[in-house]
Amino acid sequence: MSNGSRLLNIEIDGQIQRDIIDASFGSIAIVQELCKTFVEISGVSETQDSPLVLANPDYLKAAIEQKVSDYQARHLRALEAIAGGLVTKRPKEGKFPLILPYYTVRVIIESSLQDLLNGIGRLDLHDRIRRIHHRPPAEVRTGDITNLLNTFAYLQKERRIAPPLFDYDQGARSLKVIDSTLYFYLANVDKESLIEEIPNPLDTWEHDEGAGNNPSPFNLPLQTARRTVSQIVVKQRVEIVLENQWLDKLFTNIK
Structure with missing residues (x-):
């Protein structure tokens, strides 16, 4: 300086x-x-x-906001790519895949800065994923989390994230951020808005047979349910407007 x-x-x-x-x-x-x-x-x-x-501290605040915006495109793309995982599996026998990369990204975004600096332990990650997962906790097994973490470097490589953002330390059994710009980005970004930006794979899959085009929101995760309800409401409003326009034309012709 x-x-x-x-x-x-x-x-x-x-x-x-x-x-x-x-x-x-x-x-x-x-x-x-x-x-x-x-x-x-x-x-x-x-x-x-x-x-x-x-x-002027306001100028520093503006400078930080500018740098967050500069890092937005790269880090958002990388987090989306990781959340998407390697293979998109269709639901089988009424059960959706575990989509653990997506939930891992959510846990990372929601973590405190101190947790990110220290690294997220395997047991802590497992517990936090279970709390927000769409399946019952017993169905998210320890082996699933271990396999995810052991292949995290490969996942980033296959998704062309270079340099990588994360590294799993097998000795310490913790997932660590290894890109300082990601620390900076997550420390200053609106995390709630960022989570909304990450596509939930559940939103792209059809639901059980017989659910129709408008599956019941009560059977979906909260984030998915909100979007489903919004889609249903918009569709119904459009149908009402079209019906009213048709009636107006009908009565005009009768007159």
Whole structure:
């Protein structure tokens, strides 16, 4: 920071410097990008004639928001790819596949920053997936989670995520984030909105025979049920509008 500040004849406030370092999770690249964006938003694009102190925290907030937006496309694509898994299996005998990669991505997004920094333990991941899974807890077995984690590197490779975002430490039995820009992204993004952006594989599959085009929302996971209800309501409204238009034409002809 000091070299760049000296060349531009500026001084970045000490608290702003500490906040930039804290927000960067040890990544020199993020520090440099945040500094550059902060200086630009502060209105500095060339060497100043007289010394200038930059100390507006709102400009740093705007710089962080800008960098989150810059990382959005890459990380959203990667998380979507991982959530989609390797093979799309159709429901068998009324049961949907486990789709563990999708639930793993959800757990990662919902995790606290400290959990991500420490790594998510296998047992913790198993427990948290069971809580939100569409199948009964007993059907999400320990072996399923172990197999998922042992093939996580392969999954990322096959989905062309390079460099990879995650690594499973078999010794510590924990899933760790290994891309500092993902720490930064998840620490500052709206997590609820991000989860909504990740397609749920359940939404793409048809339901039990006899359920028709409008399956009962009561048999679906909450996120899927909300979308199903919305689709039904919109369809019914369209049908009512079309019926009213037809009646208007009918009575006009009679007159």
